[in-house]
Amino acid sequence: MVRQCPVCGVSYEAELGRLDKGKDLHCSKACAFPGPVDRSCEKCGAAFTATRSEIVKGWGRFCSNECRRTRVNRVCVTCGLAFEVTASKVTYDIGKYCSVDCRGLGMRNRVKRECAVCGTAFEKPASTIARTAALYCSRDCNTEARRNDPLEVERVRQMQRDMLASRAPTAPERNLYALLDGVVGEGNWSSQYLVFDKWTVDAALPDLRLVIQADGDYWHGYDPKTHAHYSVAKNRLNDHRQALYMDKAGWLLLRLWEHDLKLRPEWCADQIRQHVAHAASQLSASQEH
Numbered sequence: 001m002v003r004q005c006p007v008c009g010v011s012y013e014a015e016l017g018r019l020d021k022g023k024d025l026h027c028s029k030a031c032a033f034p035g036p037v038d039r040s041c042e043k044c045g046a047a048f049t050a051t052r053s054e055i056v057k058g059w060g061r062f063c064s065n066e067c068r069r070t071r072v073n074r075v076c077v078t079c080g081l082a083f084e085v086t087a088s089k090v091t092y093d094i095g096k097y098c099s100v101d102c103r104g105l106g107m108r109n110r111v112k113r114e115c116a117v118c119g120t121a122f123e124k125p126a127s128t129i130a131r132t133a134a135l136y137c138s139r140d141c142n143t144e145a146r147r148n149d150p151l152e153v154e155r156v157r158q159m160q161r162d163m164l165a166s167r168a169p170t171a172p173e174r175n176l177y178a179l180l181d182g183v184v185g186e187g188n189w190s191s192q193y194l195v196f197d198k199w200t201v202d203a204a205l206p207d208l209r210l211v212i213q214a215d216g217d218y219w220h221g222y223d224p225k226t227h228a229h230y231s232v233a234k235n236r237l238n239d240h241r242q243a244l245y246m247d248k249a250g251w252l253l254l255r256l257w258e259h260d261l262k263l264r265p266e267w268c269a270d271q272i273r274q275h276v277a278h279a280a281s282q283l284s285a286s287q288e289h
Helices: 016-020 052-056 087-091 100-107 126-131 139-147 150-166 171-183 230-249 258-263 265-288
Strands: 002-004 011-013 036-040 047-051 071-075 082-086 110-114 121-125 190-195 199-205 210-215 252-257
Touching: 036 052, 047 052, 071 087, 082 087, 100 110, 110 126, 121 126, 139 150, 150 190, 150 199, 171 199, 171 210, 171 258, 171 265, 210 230, 210 258, 210 265, 230 252, 252 258, 252 265, 258 265
Parallel strands: 210 252
Antiparallel strands: 002 011, 036 047, 071 082, 110 121, 190 199, 199 210
16 A cells, blocks of 8 residues: 655555554654654653654663663672662562572571671571571680670689589598688688689688688699690699789788698698788788888
């Protein structure tokens, strides 16, 4: 069928079937879409122009490729970082992860963390995160953090005091306590006494500022062959620090070995009497001054 273009007047041929569908109504695309159309960007509002063919196809809505990238801010369900995804992913409830690694962790129900002490990245199951803070990558980092936390240090100290107070006395302690009852009298001394909020000692006479310790032969290193043992070395170092601190604070410290308490009780009793007398004289002298 021959038609005349309604825009330029040129005659052209068109098929009836296409005309029935609303097509080939003009001789060319230039006549069908004569010139650009002024538009406003749907994202940023900037003015721009678009051809009529673009508008018919549903295009010409955005002024640039950057505005055309309609993306939505999201938070990664694994690591909590902010990222962007396309709106279509949000529509279909996907795009929950910021990276392939986080998606793998999420599919395995694990969470990525950064150690609060050393900064090392590590993973923890989501169930663990729900129960605990999970701030540390290892037991060493957890111990380091607890060592520097005053509340945690005090909690551990109190737990140690409670444990010492609740346990039964050792054999050296029983021998020492029997000697103290005979030398200074029952009720005139204290067992498992807390000194300076720092050490729980075996026995003490607080009024005289006297501390008496019953040291086990093995664990406090009477035999030099045991000094290489970790616990023995630690106890010997603690004993040395304790002696220095007591002396600086003006307290007397008497240490009696396990074998002496067992085999030489009279000699140990005499040592206790001498230290009690010395402590009493020191206290009297300090009060006079």
